[in-house]
Amino acid sequence: MTLAYWQERLEKHFLALRAQRTSALGDKPLFALEHGLSEAERADLTAQIGSSVPQSKLWLPWAVYAAELGYDYDGDEYWQSFEKKTPSWLVFGGDRSWIRDCYWQFHKEFGGARPSGRWAQHFTIICWPIKHAVLPVDLQRQLAEILYEIRFSFRPELFESPELLGAEIAARSWRASSRFQNLTEEPLLVGQIAAALLLHKEELSRSLILPDTLLRIAKNLESERRAREWLRDAQAVARARMTGVVKVSGTIWEPTRQSGSGELRALGIEPSVVLRPNQSSWDVLLEIPDLAPLLYKFPALQRVLNESPCVVAGSSGRPLARGRLLHYGPQTVLLKQWPEPKEVLLRFEMPVPELDYLLSGECMLRPGPKWLFKVSPDGVAYEIRGKVIRPGERYIVLSTEGPLELGHGTRNISLGCEGVSAAYMEVPASLDEEGLQYLKELGLCPATGVHIQPVGIPPVKWDGEGHVEWLSTDRPCVSVSSNRPVSAICLNLEGPDAATTEIPVATAGEMVFMELGELRRGSHRLHVLVLSPDAPDQLLSGYVDISIRDPRPWTKGLTDQNPLIVIVDPPNPTIEQLWSGRVSFELQGPSARQVSGQLSFFQKRIGAASTFIRQLPVLLLPVDPATWRSYFSKIQQNEAIQNAYDNAARCELTFNAGEIGQFSLVCERESIPLRWMLRWENHGYVLQLQDDTGGPTVTTVAYDFMKPDLPVPMNSTDFIQTGFRVGPQGGLYVAKNSQYRSGVVVPPVLRSLTELRLEPELAKRSRSGDAVCDLLSLMELWSDARVTGNLLSMERQKNILECMMDELLQLVCGGDWVALEKEHARNPDEIVQFKSLIMRGPSGISLGAALFLKGNEIVNKSMSERVKDFSRLVNNYLTLPTSPELRDVAGDRLEWMAEFALRFVTWPSTLPGWSTGHISKGSEYLLKSPSVARAARLLALSVSFPISGGHSPLVNPIDWAWQ
């Protein structure tokens, strides 16, 4: 068949499909993958394309062909495969924008889908064929995995509304790739694909996607064991939930009845306090649940939970590492100060009003001023929410109203937490009237004669009195008994699955067992009324608050429940971050246990066998971040590992400690549309540019290490087509267009050891705002550039940034300051001299002394707290000039300036991104008030001093982790 034939046939097909879809659903888009061709027909079309020239009249087969290649897209590269599989393409010029034109045509003529979202903005051409591939192979597995993970949340209404199902998938896709997340921006489409896969419902499958296309996707999923198993299990639960849901009698629950806070409560993210004995006092610990369920309802919070450190109110420690509340299971934090009544317990570094609002509702201590804790047999005391007290048990009462009035077996005890007092209470086996009165005065409730208790498989939580938590997959059962003769028991269940029942009891003292039915997630309350034959008018009553939540899906990895735990910050680093040492590792576990390591590199993002594997030296637990840095820097010395890094699309770092746990971390290359590829060939580096932007022409410049601020224009074509052989001197190569910029530091090829030494020269600069801004832009350029596997690349980058930092400090803080920093590098004791250089006069010296003290204190604080502390100090000790140039700055101007100064002297390359157009104003202000810059620099030195170990000048220190 000719291409003309395929053009005509496909036109007819898509016209008919357009008409059919419009009549069924209105203006819903078509996808090129819905071509309806058989495998043999696809093969014929592919053969025709392979020997054809792109022609404007025969565009439709090309759109279908490009979508077919998009269907096999693995998230790595598109054009290389396209060019390889389409021999005629490059011969006739290979104009990529023509492919985009084909899809525009498809959009205009048949209402074809238009890509949108962040990924589409970055990859402006390949987003079209990939969008039209509906669900490329690499996303299919992700969909199957998510369906498997959310299977316990399936409920009939999800299958009645594909849009709801799509929204549920979107909510659980926070661990999936950004492309998958992009796909979930269309919940109706995702929901329909999912519903069709789960239930094989014809009427669903006929709506948005052609049934043949869906069948093909399902068939692909079946071809891989893991995806098939995931899907089958999800299908089994979906079918059971569709048909097997047993409605219990009683009031029918309507979703709208459950308040927003009730829904939040059902997520199970409320922290709890426990008391643990410690030598002569008790520790107060805050148990914070895994916050992952919050993302099921509010997926937009993924970024802040993943990327922002979190300060726990009342703790004295450093903020919890990024992702700690998301990937490691429940966390326990020692409280040194009892939080204020309305204090939100978790404060994330990145301010997000929605999250603050949610946390202010659900992440607080339970209202006081008294809290009751029951001492369990293992010595730990757990909170009793209902403050119900039982004879013969041991309790601790906490109070924020000062020490309790002692009596009836109580004694004061000491707590390792300020702001709250505690009394230990051993309740006698029988309580007299006076004792009862005493308990009531303390706000405690003596237990009634009705005892309700979970039986069978232990629930998730049971405080022994009035609060129980089960999973939505459980079959909750309780026993009910009373210490009096009973004639009947009435039970009333409030909540989503309301029900009432009355049970006659023939034998006095008989224990009654009840099954509560399949309870949906949310809050319920079970009331029990006991009727006594002796006194029919006297009722005994009791209740239990029931929380139901979905089980946490298990994903491969370690949590705080395991003896080995590996804390990685940031939690999902790129391979570039790993290599450049911008990832902190901490391994906790039993002392002196051996952990073996392995590093594997892969040339493809998904699948494919590793191209390089290296066993790493054994580590002994525990491993702190400093030990890790030194360990990894030794590994990086290996030339074979350096080369493997250069050629890899991803790497996997594995730690194996036998049965106490194994851990693996996968790091991928950053997915950017403009990227450099470097290869070693014939004793030199060849640099090639991959441009997937589809945007305006790219320009390239090079910077020599000796003159790192002098750009040399280069011919971009050399880099794009065959690759450019870089001279032995190496350098920084930068490619950019109006939207994107990408740099790489190519290491020099050394001929002698003397070449190791580098003394870069910068052009002379006057002390002006423009000169400072120019230098900041250059630092951003060098800092953002990717380094290669060869450590000389990283070393050269560091040298250049240090040289520029020197120049920056020279311009703003002055020559004396820089000279003292150099002296400090030789003799660390000299740090005390800095305080006399901040500003002439006693206030400068006092500020210096205060900064020294602050340095020790703020080392454990978050960046925002450091900024606040610094702005307070500066304001207290310095008379600052007015700042009319900062009038446009939003928020607190003093704090803005404090943050500007701290960033300026630690990570200046973060300023252009952070200061949103105010960089020259901030720089002008610092030139006008250099004492602020000097004070900031002294604080930075005093925080980083023990770690930097004499390296000077301090630039981009890891303990100033700006967002």
Add this chain to the structure above:
Amino acid sequence: MRQLTKSEVHEIQTKALGLDPLALDLTSVECIAGALRRTAGILCPCSPKMLVNTVAQALQHLAENPSGLRETIDSTLTAMVAYGDLVECQVAQTGESTRSGVLLYATPPSFVVRRDGSSFLLGVTPDNTLPLPETLAKCIEYTNHVRRLVPTDGENVRSQLKQFGLFELTMDQWLKAPSSMAPEAYIRGFDEALKAVTSAGAVSDIRILDPSKPVRYYLGRWSEPRSHTGRFVGRRPQLYGADLWCYFEIEKGEARKLVDLPLLELRWRASDEAWRLQAALDAQRGNPQRYRIRPGSSGNTFILDLFSPVPLWMQRRWDYVGQPVLSTGCLFSYAIPKAALEEEIVFAKDKLWLQEL
């Protein structure tokens, strides 16, 4: 909401654990192990006492023999720790870590492939959700605390389990045992460590394994030191977490010196080292710990009865070659195939200096 009889509760909840209610009830070792795994998936890290109490509390009204229930839960937990579902250890303190004391941690889901193609499944997940799809879950055989995945048609279970995120432990890793030596040589290392330490200070509420008590009744050997003098294996309480295992030097009932275990074999639990040390002390006194062999129900197996607990590397070996069975008149028993019995006896004599009753 409906009323249930006690047996209906057993039936519903046994089924909820994924076990057969026709063959088992909630007080069976299989169900108790299931309940312990489920509870560990929520509470870990926690003390063994907490885990046992939580399960006992939920089952106490359902047991025909409530007094024996706690003992069964205790021994099942001990077997699960030895098997590898849970790890008892003390995590090194780093920074402001709150994971202090000797606690039970959950082993991440793992497997050990046996020579016959089946696999032992180990570990516990958060909320105890099964990390395997239904097709594989159906192939799991539960025998006491042991979970064995038996592939239906010779499939490659290893790659499947790995695909679903389970970690593989090699048989060598799982069965690794310490080297053999004479009891005197083994004890010498601990004696030297005791010699090197200074006074223990005030240590109260300790309990010791009294070597003068019969080796055939382990629980009966525990006593408070009154007039005892000498060196003893024992335990001392801590404020939170499991009691610590120690080697004590005692004079007239007062602990003069102590070393915490594990001392020489950090790879294993403190209890493993303590039990082996006690076996060595008993052997040195000429009163070695005993075993008994009796015929099994089929002609191809023998029952090996033990009267003292054994280290996990020994129990795992028997989990591998045999299978745990109900014990009578001893602490625990294993059914061992006739062909493997002699080798197992040699191994036990070599490592623990046991003697046949």
